[in-house]
Amino acid sequence: MLMVSEKNPQGKNPGSFPYQISDSYPEAKASYHISAGHWRVSYSNHVDAMAVRALLSQVPIHDTDSILWGNCKACKLSISEIQNTIRTPSVRPGWYNVVWPKTLVPKFSCLLWLVMKQRLLTRDRMRRFHMHVPQHCVLCVSGTESHAHLFSECPYTLFVLQHSPCPITRSWMEFSLGNVTAQTARTLAVSHIRYQVGRDSSFDFWHDPWVNNKPLLAQFPRGIISILDSYPEAKASYHISAGHWRVSYSNHVDAMAVRALLSQVPIHDTDSILWGNCKACKLSISEIQNTIRTPSVRPGWYNVVWPKTLVPKFSCLLWLVMKQRLLTRDRMRRFHMHVPQHCVLCVSGTESHAHLFSECPYTLFVLQHSPCPITRSWMEFSLGNVTAQTVSNTEKQITYLFIAAACHAIWKERNARVHHNAHAISAHVLANLVKRNVREKLLTCTALLRSIRLDPRLEATVLH
Ligand SMILES: [Zn+2]
Numbered sequence: 001m002l003m004v005s006e007k008n009p010q011g012k013n014p015g016s017f018p019y020q021i022s023d024s025y026p027e028a029k030a031s032y033h034i035s036a037g038h039w040r041v042s043y044s045n046h047v048d049a050m051a052v053r054a055l056l057s058q059v060p061i062h063d064t065d066s067i068l069w070g071n072c073k074a075c076k077l078s079i080s081e082i083q084n085t086i087r088t089p090s091v092r093p094g095w096y097n098v099v100w101p102k103t104l105v106p107k108f109s110c111l112l113w114l115v116m117k118q119r120l121l122t123r124d125r126m127r128r129f130h131m132h133v134p135q136h137c138v139l140c141v142s143g144t145e146s147h148a149h150l151f152s153e154c155p156y157t158l159f160v161l162q163h164s165p166c167p168i169t170r171s172w173m174e175f176s177l178g179n180v181t182a183q184t185a186r187t188l189a190v191s192h193i194r195y196q197v198g199r200d201s202s203f204d205f206w207h208d209p210w211v212n213n214k215p216l217l218a219q220f221p222r223g224i225i226s227i228l229d230s231y232p233e234a235k236a237s238y239h240i241s242a243g244h245w246r247v248s249y250s251n252h253v254d255a256m257a258v259r260a261l262l263s264q265v266p267i268h269d270t271d272s273i274l275w276g277n278c279k280a281c282k283l284s285i286s287e288i289q290n291t292i293r294t295p296s297v298r299p300g301w302y303n304v305v306w307p308k309t310l311v312p313k314f315s316c317l318l319w320l321v322m323k324q325r326l327l328t329r330d331r332m333r334r335f336h337m338h339v340p341q342h343c344v345l346c347v348s349g350t351e352s353h354a355h356l357f358s359e360c361p362y363t364l365f366v367l368q369h370s371p372c373p374i375t376r377s378w379m380e381f382s383l384g385n386v387t388a389q390t391v392s393n394t395e396k397q398i399t400y401l402f403i404a405a406a407c408h409a410i411w412k413e414r415n416a417r418v419h420h421n422a423h424a425i426s427a428h429v430l431a432n433l434v435k436r437n438v439r440e441k442l443l444t445c446t447a448l449l450r451s452i453r454l455d456p457r458l459e460a461t462v463l464h
């Protein structure tokens, strides 16, 4: 039932046509409301009708229907495109190319991957999980079996690795970072160092690597010195005159090559040696490190675990919580340790990181005392989205401190209950303990304290 008059232009006489909000029907296709490439709906003055028209005015009409994912047509979409839109890309670890080279044998690469991640069940790890095994390496009998020993220190392994086509590092640290073959500091550094030649340059013309990071003598045969009417100890300034390079006009092919090189080297006022764009003399270690290292992306929970005001022992524990590396009962059982699986705090749930730190009723009771509400979703929690985005910065800082203190207290209480049957502090007492710890820390943070005192409600919650 089309109630829109096709001849009714711009609703000049809105009272004249039958009043229904959209003059449509439930099964209407979008094309029913398109005419000559424009949206065509009732000119009703109903507030919803106006809202629909406002919406439609922003929807362009294309030649054909398409459903897109990002900018790709849904029908031509690949799984990898979907995955790349959804996932947070992570930085490739240093060993990526070592473990997954172009020519790989899957079973070898998978094992090497476990080696790099140190996830094989070596004896040192077994013992860390309280398994009763001897600790010596079965290959050499003298050392202690660990990833480091087994794959880069054991004499047995070293003998095998000697047969590699290129020497392999003997440092487990370098090995596990993926720096398995030679890349000496020198070759690494040279690519970042730049020489700027000054008018009165004291660089050795033939021996310093001021052009292309190599001495001229390494780029040309020694005869070039006499061809260019120079001498071995010549400084660069010897070949500079009035701010221009001055060398022999010889037609020798090497002389022409040197002149071509020099024409690309500008002459500055003074000599400088630069690292990247920084003067070497003013360079800081962190600048060097930042040029060499592959920066990694900060995990979402970074600011939660390491806020400005932190108590180291709380933050370290929270860090382990976020990385799910505490020895909770679900993990112990995964390592075939014979322990009951129930949570000792509530006795009903199964102990895991998710349960212990965001689902257990005991924990939920403690977390209720946070100055700002804390998410109850472990997924959000472990991604670092612990509070509402709208919470002020000061409140966030206090909440992060509270969470760290609470997790620490909860883990401590859990351990106490596991090891001493009779022990049990009520959630109420624990919450007060956490609040006291937070308050004591806050009283030592002058800047934070000042902004807390600006907000009487917050002051009453956290300081009293
Ligand atoms: Zn060994």
Ligand SMILES: [Zn+2]
Pocket: 343, 344, 345, 346, 347, 348, 349, 355, 356, 359, 360, 361, 362
């Ligand atoms: Zn529980």
